Each structure stands twice: as structure tokens, then as C-alpha cells.
Amino acid sequence: MLITDKVNLYLVSVKPQDNRQGSGRVESFGARLKREREQRGVTLDDIALSTKIGKRFLTALEEEHFEQLPGGIFSKGFVRAYACHLGIDEEQAIADYLSATAPSSPSELPQSDLPIEMAEQLEDREPVRAVRVPWALFAALLLVAALGFALWGFHSRETRKQDHAVAHIQPAADPRVAPTHTNGQSQAADATPGSFTVAIKAREDSWISITADGKQLSEQLLVAPAERSIEARDEIVIKAGSIGALDFSFNGKQLPAQGDYEEVKTLTFDANGLHPPTPKPSSPTAQSLPPRSLAIVIQCRRESARNPYCW
CATH class of the missing domain: 1.10.260.40 (lambda repressor-like DNA-binding domains)
Structure with missing residues (x-):
């Protein structure tokens, strides 16, 4: 108007x-x-x-x-x-x-x-x-832009913190000890040419010591149902505090049970498979031991599943 x-x-x-x-x-x-x-x-x-x-x-x-x-x-x-x-x-x-x-x-x-x-x-x-009117609109736009920039900066800082924390938490995995494959054929196919693979699966907790090609890879308590896969070219030596609690496979092929629960046993593998067990030296009988030595033997047998060095 x-x-x-x-x-x-x-x-x-x-x-x-x-x-x-x-x-x-x-x-x-x-x-x-x-x-x-x-x-x-x-x-x-x-x-x-x-x-x-x-x-x-x-x-x-x-x-x-x-x-x-x-x-x-x-x-x-x-x-x-x-x-x-x-x-x-x-x-x-x-x-x-x-x-x-x-x-x-x-x-x-x-x-x-x-x-x-x-x-x-x-x-x-x-x-x-x-x-x-334009000044009010301009002020509103500035406020929205400032809020957006603040949110973007906060999100970026949080993302960097999380990435940094994950980088510190994740340990470096030994390339020679890795989780096993559920499929035996794929496990054998992944092995390096000229090498062999031994897989361990714990049905119950057991102490184990693993040595591959003369180098000790781990010495730990394997908590069920954990699995381990070891690859080597010459020899793998596995010592277990409860051999009956563990299942073994060689190049993807399941092996029979290797002993009883709470039985301390050492298994040796090479490119041809599992070595036959060596005969154990005869141990003193309970009747030939004095009372104090007999008590030590009984205690060691109880602890052998978790500490093979008791023997």
C-alpha cells in the first residue's frame, strides 16, 4: 500500500x-x-x-x-x-x-x-x-555454524582418543602362534609351503609350554575353550600339565587322545607327524620312599596339571 x-x-x-x-x-x-x-x-x-x-x-x-x-x-x-x-x-x-x-x-x-x-x-x-531482519538472520546463522563446528571438533577428538586407545590395547600377535581354523582343510591350505601345523584345543584348563624350531613361543595356562595353532619347519615340542584336557590335530587331521587328565606329558612333532612316546624311567615306588619324600610325591602329583615343573 x-x-x-x-x-x-x-x-x-x-x-x-x-x-x-x-x-x-x-x-x-x-x-x-x-x-x-x-x-x-x-x-x-x-x-x-x-x-x-x-x-x-x-x-x-x-x-x-x-x-x-x-x-x-x-x-x-x-x-x-x-x-x-x-x-x-x-x-x-x-x-x-x-x-x-x-x-x-x-x-x-x-x-x-x-x-x-x-x-x-x-x-x-x-x-x-x-x-x-537481516541482522537477526545473520546472527542466527553464525550461532548455528558455531554449534556445528563445536560438535564436529568434539566428535573428532573422541574418535582420535578411541583409535589411540585401541592401538595401545591390541598386542602384537606372534605370526607362529594363531587361533586355529574350524575347518581342517582350510587350515592345511593356509600353511606355508615346506612347513607343518599343529593345532591345540582346550576342553578343560591346562598349563602348556610351546617350542617351535628351538624357540619357545609361549608358556601359559590355556583356558577352555581356547585354541592355538603353531606352525614350524623342523620341530614342535608341546609340554602339557593335563594332556587329557587337550585335543590335537596335525595339518588339519584330528589325532586321538594323548593321555589322561592331570597327566603331564610332552609331545614332539616334525614334518612326518607325532613322534612315538619315549619310555619313562622307572620312578621310585611308594614303598621304597621315606614318609617325607612320599608326601612330596603325592603333593607334586596333585599340582602337576598346572605346574609340570613340580616333577
Whole structure:
């Protein structure tokens, strides 16, 4: 709507007010606001609650105590919110407010000066909104960008920490001792040409010592159902504290049980398979041992499953 059209609307709206008054006196700005509010049955408390404007400012508008208002765009904002709540023309209400707060009374001004003054006030008001909106949008975009950058930085730091922790936790695996394959054929196919593979699977816990090609690879308690796979070119020596608790396979082929539970035994493998067991030297009988030595032998037999060095 053009400024001249707004001025014409204002001039037209003044005439009905003169007829309603019947006395030739123009209805004041505050009186009109109060009349419109009372006709709709709305209280100042209702408007204050809806618009979040202090009741004392609303009272100052109706009583035309404009010196109590903050002035400028804030007062215009109060008028606009008041008119919007009542459902009356917001632009017309602001024009009436500007007319009421003008330095000179409209009755003392020439008729031709009133549209000019209102046009200047309306022109001064329009650019204010145009300048404020882009700045608010720009500030919102900056806030969103800052939050996004902060989240990205936090996520990057957490990812680096997790990667660093995993790198420290994972131990270096011995290439010669690895978990066995569940499929015997694939296990044999993975072996290095010219070498052989022995797999161990624990049905119950047992202490083991593993030596491959003269190098000791591990000495530990194998906790069921753990599995180990050893690869060598010349020889593999496995000593177990409970040979009956372990299952063995050679190049993917399952071997029969190698002894009883809690029996200490050493197995030797080469490229041809398992070496036949060597006969054990005769051990002293219980009858030939003195009482103290007999007690030591019994205790060692009990501990042999977990500590073969007892013998």
C-alpha cells in the first residue's frame, strides 16, 4: 500500500468519528483505543498477559501519558501489539499514535500539512524493520555454524582418543602362534609351503609350554575353550600339565587322545607327524620312599596339571 493511500485512509477514518461524537470534537487516540477494547469486553490484564507488555504502559497509551512510554520503535511496537490483540487496523492505530504524539496539534496545522507529516513519519518507520531482519538472520546463522563446528571438533577428538586407545590395547600377535581354523582343510591350505601345523584345543584348563624350531613361543595356562595353532619347519615340542584336557590335530587331521587328565606329558612333532612316546624311567615306588619324600610325591602329583615343573 502506498503512503498516500495510508494517509487517505486516515482522513476517511476521522470523519465517522466526528459523526459518532455528535459534538464536532475528534475522538482522541487513547479514547478510541479504550472504546475499542471495552466494546470487545477485553481487559488491560488480558492484553498485558497476551502481549507481555506491562500494564502501566497500556494504561499510559489509553490515558495518553506518552511521556511514560520508552518512545521510538518500542512505543510503536506497543501500539501495534495492542491493535493486533483487539483485531483493529494496526497501521491505522500507529498513524493515530504518531498524529497524537506530534509536536503540534492537528487542529492547529493546515490541512495540507497533515498528510506530509504523516508521510514523513511512515517513511522513517519502514526502513527500521528492513535493516533489523537481516541482522537477526545473520546472527542466527553464525550461532548455528558455531554449534556445528563445536560438535564436529568434539566428535573428532573422541574418535582420535578411541583409535589411540585401541592401538595401545591390541598386542602384537606372534605370526607362529594363531587361533586355529574350524575347518581342517582350510587350515592345511593356509600353511606355508615346506612347513607343518599343529593345532591345540582346550576342553578343560591346562598349563602348556610351546617350542617351535628351538624357540619357545609361549608358556601359559590355556583356558577352555581356547585354541592355538603353531606352525614350524623342523620341530614342535608341546609340554602339557593335563594332556587329557587337550585335543590335537596335525595339518588339519584330528589325532586321538594323548593321555589322561592331570597327566603331564610332552609331545614332539616334525614334518612326518607325532613322534612315538619315549619310555619313562622307572620312578621310585611308594614303598621304597621315606614318609617325607612320599608326601612330596603325592603333593607334586596333585599340582602337576598346572605346574609340570613340580616333577
